[in-house]
Amino acid sequence: MGEQHKVIQWFPGHMAKTKRKIIESLKLVDAVAEIRDARIPISSENPDILEITANKPRIILLNKSDLADNAITEKWINYYAEKGVKAIAFDCKGKNGIKNFNLGLKEVLKEKIEKNKQKGIKKALRIMVVGIPNVGKSSFINLLADKKAKVENRPGVTRGNQWFSAGNDLLLLDTPGVLWPKFEDETVGMHLAFTGAVKESILNTEEIAFYLIKFLLTDNTYKEMLEKRYSLTFNSDDDAYDIICRIGAKRGMLVKGGKTDTERTSKMIADEFKAGIIGKISIEEPKV
Ligand SMILES: Nc1nc2c(ncn2[C@@H]2O[C@H](COP(=O)(O)OP(=O)(O)OP(=O)(O)O)[C@@H](O)[C@H]2O)c(=O)[nH]1
Ligand SMILES: [Mg+2]
Incomplete structure (x- = not known):
């Protein structure tokens, strides 16, 4: 992915403020629940958050695990366990994760609970x-709280810290998302774009679809998912742009003159990936 050497910068002013608010509120909490995207546990880890919350008991939720490859999510959980970090698979669509979360929380807050x-x-x-x-x-x-927080499928929905009670035993503080200030590594930026953590307007949709397809071709199972979804066959060394053109043609997404509307096709591919329609796909695996 190193063809262009741009450093992607997207650190809107409100994120600096969010960071400050997180630091201010830290003294009020017993533990931190860090939500990551199970498909990209590396790129969805913000080193800034890690640093400012380092002294608190922590549980990592590998969320959206319904969209990730289960076997790889399992690998991640073991990877963190080996490092002494509590991580669980989670998804907000099913209800199975809550029990795990409660158990995990008891584990990371054992001392506090004992003391109390x-x-x-x-x-x-x-x-x-x-x-x-x-x-x-x-x-x-x-999933846990008595009243509801605002949810939308775009980054930047939550604007300020807000408390939610969940029964008598739990108080949850919702915070706005904080992104890395910049990415030296373009791959991180691309992975965040694949999963919808950064606004689409920041990156070129065709570029996103291009690299997404390139990635899918590196794994035979993922390649087959792509083939199945669009009823086409691909070779692992096919040009990704060519594939976009073929998918668009198949779907009848054409512009004047019969050429594929690659912009529209790219958006469709990126959206379908984000929604898990292409399959349960993990982009990042632990290095062992
Ligand atoms: N498939 C799936 N979608 C999820 C899951 N959790 C959240 N979503 C969707 O992801 C999108 C973002 O969810 P939010 O809860 O608003 O995310 P957030 O982290 O609060 O976002 P900001 O407030 O913008 O930082 C919504 O469309 C949710 O429905 C999950 O476990 N699985
Ligand atoms: Mg939110």
């Missing part, structure tokens, strides 16, 4: 929910 018990303190545990934009922080809160 000894002192006879019956206080709700306070959890700050953090993560990059659009990973499902508010959706996660909505």
Whole structure:
């Protein structure tokens, strides 16, 4: 992906403010629930968040696991476990994750819970929910909370910190997404675009679809998913742009003169990937 050497910068002013607010609120919470996208656990980890929340007990939720390759999500959980980090698979569409989350939280807050018990303190545990934009922080809160947070499929929906109670035992703090200030590594930027963590207007849609297809061709199973979705056959060394043209032609997405409307086709491919329509696909795997 190193053809162009641009450093992608997208650090809107409100993100600096968000960071400050997170730091201010940290003293109020017992633990941090960090939401990541199960398809891209590396690129959806914000080193800034990690640094400012480093002293708090932490549980990582690999969210949107319904869109990821289950076997790879499992690998990630083991990878983190080996590092002594508690991570669980989660998805806000099913309800199965909640039990795991509660168990995981008890594990990371064992000392605190013990202490409270000894002192006879019956206080709700306070959890700050953090993560990059659009990973499902508010959706996660909505699964547990008594009142609902605003959720939309675009980055930047939550604007300020807001508390939500979840029964008597839990208080959850919703926070706006914080993105890395810049990416030296273009791959990170591209992976964030594949999954919808960055606004589409920031990157060129055709470029996103091009690299997405290039990635899918590197794995035979993913290549087959692409073939099945668009009823075409591809070779792993086919040109990705060519594939976009063929998919568009197949779907009748044409412009005057009979050429493929590559812009529209690219958007369709990117949208279908994001929605999991092409298949359960993980973009990042742990390096062992
Ligand atoms: N398939 C799937 N979609 C999810 C899941 N969790 C959240 N979403 C969708 O992802 C989109 C973003 O969800 P939000 O909860 O608004 O994300 P957020 O992290 O609060 O986003 P910001 O407030 O913009 O930072 C919405 O369209 C959700 O429906 C999940 O586990 N699986
Ligand atoms: Mg939100």
